Amino acid sequence: MKFWDELPLGQVTPSKLRDWISALGVTPKRARNLLTPLRSVFEDALNDELIDYNPFDRIALGKLLRQTTKASDYEVDPFASKERATLLEHARADERPMLQFWFNTGLRPGELMALRWAKIDWVGRKARIDRNLVAKTEKGPKTAAGIRDVELNDEAIAALIAQKSATFLAGEHVWNNPRTSAAWETDAQIRKTLWEPLCTRSGVRYRNPYQVRHTFASALLTAGANPWYVAQQLGHVDVQLVFRVYGKFISQDYQRPQAARLRIAIEGQV
Incomplete structure (x- = not known):
């Protein structure tokens, strides 16, 4: 999350958001866990009229995650x-x-x-x-x-x-x-x-x-x-x-x- 340190809310554009998500290199589940609190920040900011739009609303998040995240290496390994x-x-x-x-x-x-x-x-x-x-x-x-x-x-x-x-x-x-x-x-x-x-x-x-x-x-x-x-x-x-x-x-x-x-x-x- 250091990527976003000290960056004003108004400077977070859809392209910056897409670039950051594309560079995560994590599984879809991990990516969504990271995105959930960040998305909440922008929803609150929009409701408080601190920004004109929510950049999350202008990206195809599901498609982006499918294209940029990696498959989980977690293995089902039951006990006999x-x-x-x-x-x-x-x-x-x-x-x-x-x-x-x-x-x-x-x-x-x-x-x-x-x-x-x-x-x-x-x-x-x-x-x-x-x-x-x-x-x-x-x-x-x-x-x-x-x-x-x-x-x-x-x-x-x-x-x-x-x-x-x-x-x-x-x-x-x-x-x-x-x-x-x-x-x-x-x-x-x-x-x-x-x-x-x-x-x-x-x-x-x-x-x-x-x-x-x-x-x-x-x-x-x-x-x-x-x-x-x-x-x-x-x-x-x-x-x-x-x-x-x-x-x-x-x-x-x-x-x-x-x-x-x-x-x-x-x-x-x-």
Whole structure:
């Protein structure tokens, strides 16, 4: 943002804006994150009559970003079932319930942090997801599909039961920071204080915590789950994003049951 230091608002032209965006050399997501506060500045300036027009209104931003930004090198790299078991085995007792629940629900980090006990339907075995914590602020989902009921399997229910003694009586957030006993505030807290130390002591190759969500989707698809069901559980409108971003075949999870079935068949012939 040093490009804009001390430059008067009135001197920011569409051409200057285009040149700056073209030289960013970042992914579309990163570019939009940079542009959002800058765009807000010009909207306020226009409303306050400090400028005659908003330069953002005179550029084809979507087309420009498609032409000048680079593809993300982020890789979907889910955890195999053996790795998941190792992580849970090495998690501390006050860490394990949240991780077990996360691997079995695939929530976004912000959804996990915002989840409250009142949203748990014990009879229906579902969790109502309608809030997301972003930058210490809770808000609703970006799309209507984000408001959903996530089904809770036996592992997720067991994780909630294990967590009851820690946070249930408070009646607020299900998951808290075990080091402070306060609600999580950012996903960076989870990454730095829980996830990175856990990966180190478990010996599991490090991937960022968002891979838990990828793992949930990939594991379901590998096991043969209906893609539309997976999309609904993740909070997506359709299956395109599930296949393109989240769903990656986990060969280790697939080969194990195949080998087991083959062994049983061979033993049955002996």
